[in-house]
Amino acid sequence: MADYSQLGSEAQACIAAAGDLAAIEALRVEYLGKQGSVSALLKTLGAMSPEERQSEGPKIHALREAVTSALAARKDELESAGLAAQLASETLDLTLPAPETPRGSVHPVSQVMDELAEIFADLGFAVATGPEIEDDWYNFTALNMPESHPARAMHDTFYFPTEPGTNGRTLLRTHTSPVQVRTMMAEGAPLRIIAPGRVYRSDSDATHTPMFHQVEGLVIDRDIHLGHLKWTLETFLKAFFERDDIVLRLRPSYFPFTEPSVEVDVGFALENGRRVLGGSGDAPGHGWMELLGSGMVNRRVLEFSGLDPDQWQGFAFGVGVDRLAMLKYGMDDLRAFFDGDVRWLKHYGFSFLDQPTLSAGVGARP
Ligand code: PHE
Numbered sequence: 001m002a003d004y005s006q007l008g009s010e011a012q013a014c015i016a017a018a019g020d021l022a023a024i025e026a027l028r029v030e031y032l033g034k035q036g037s038v039s040a041l042l043k044t045l046g047a048m049s050p051e052e053r054q055s056e057g058p059k060i061h062a063l064r065e066a067v068t069s070a071l072a073a074r075k076d077e078l079e080s081a082g083l084a085a086q087l088a089s090e091t092l093d094l095t096l097p098a099p100e101t102p103r104g105s106v107h108p109v110s111q112v113m114d115e116l117a118e119i120f121a122d123l124g125f126a127v128a129t130g131p132e133i134e135d136d137w138y139n140f141t142a143l144n145m146p147e148s149h150p151a152r153a154m155h156d157t158f159y160f161p162t163e164p165g166t167n168g169r170t171l172l173r174t175h176t177s178p179v180q181v182r183t184m185m186a187e188g189a190p191l192r193i194i195a196p197g198r199v200y201r202s203d204s205d206a207t208h209t210p211m212f213h214q215v216e217g218l219v220i221d222r223d224i225h226l227g228h229l230k231w232t233l234e235t236f237l238k239a240f241f242e243r244d245d246i247v248l249r250l251r252p253s254y255f256p257f258t259e260p261s262v263e264v265d266v267g268f269a270l271e272n273g274r275r276v277l278g279g280s281g282d283a284p285g286h287g288w289m290e291l292l293g294s295g296m297v298n299r300r301v302l303e304f305s306g307l308d309p310d311q312w313q314g315f316a317f318g319v320g321v322d323r324l325a326m327l328k329y330g331m332d333d334l335r336a337f338f339d340g341d342v343r344w345l346k347h348y349g350f351s352f353l354d355q356p357t358l359s360a361g362v363g364a365r366p
Pocket of ligand 1: 175177255258293294295316318
């Protein structure tokens with residue numbers, strides 16, 4: 001009679017010593033696999049006499065049972081130890097500070113538009129808007145630029161095909177001035193508005209992009225004169241640049257929609273090769289920089305807009321928002337404004353928590 005207790009206790013010891021699930025699997029193959037030692041014993045039963053089989057069979061089956069259950073028990077042990085280790089290592093410490101969520105930033109154009117709205121709201125101006133796809137009539141004709149007027153050439157833009165039955169060509173507006181006409185027609189007089197928005201021209205280099213931003217200003221009342229224009233611009237630019245020493249120079253100019261027309265320059269000093277606004281442009285080491293166009297609203301524009309020019313008059317101005325942003329916050333390439341490069345935005349962008357207010361200073365600290 002063979003004795004299987006040696007094989008049995010050896011197997012028990014190996015199984016108990018198995019350190020991981022892979023070792024258990026290797027032992028299962030070693031004993032119970034096709035070539036396994038216990039499987040080999042089972043195969044010997046076939047060649048035995050009935051008496052022998054009767055005495056050996058139960059012992060061999062018992063051995064197989066014992067090995068099978070020892071493997072299962074050790075496997076269970078290892079699995080629950082693994083789960084316990086995982087639970088221990090993955091505990092959440094709820095007292096830890098939360099990971100920082102990535103935050104976007106406010107684009108300088110949006111920031112400056114908010115600053116402008118804040119400054120002009122304080123002066124009693126409402127914000128008006130108009131469409132970027134504009135009629136020829138609002139963009140040109142009503143602003144005293146009839147078909148074939150030479151001033152149209154300076155406003156080359158993007159035209160849409162003329163739809164039959166519509167009122168002339170549509171185009172991407174070349175300035176925010178059509179909002180003057182639209183607002184006067186919709187609301188009449190008196191009026192005090194600014195109209196910030198996107199405008200388009202077929203221009204492209206470091207200081208011109210095919211799309212840029214302007215803010216239009218318009219004041220209509222019974223006895224508005226050039227003095228009001230000058231005071232308003234001075235007050236606005238001092239608040240915007242946060243300097244009391246902003247000096248303006250008004251130069252005669254020409255726009256079809258204003259009469260007289262005034263080009264406004266601002267004095268700057270050269271500091272380390274950079275232009276810093278402030279002081280008279282005539283002072284030594286200083287210069288004048290052209291900043292915006294303005295003037296008294298042309299009588300013809302008032303007429304086109306449905307106002308009686310003998311009762312109402314006013315001033316208008318238009319200034320580039322991107323240019324204001326560059327001057328205030330020190331960017332030098334206009335194209336970067338519209339590249340959508342997140343690194344640029346990280347550098348020049350502003351916190352959305354930094355709301356411009358007159359009391360706390362309209363300027364943001366990047
Ligand atoms: N619309 C003019 C431009 O884009 C600027 C302007 C506005 C001039 C209002 C005078 C009055 O060049």
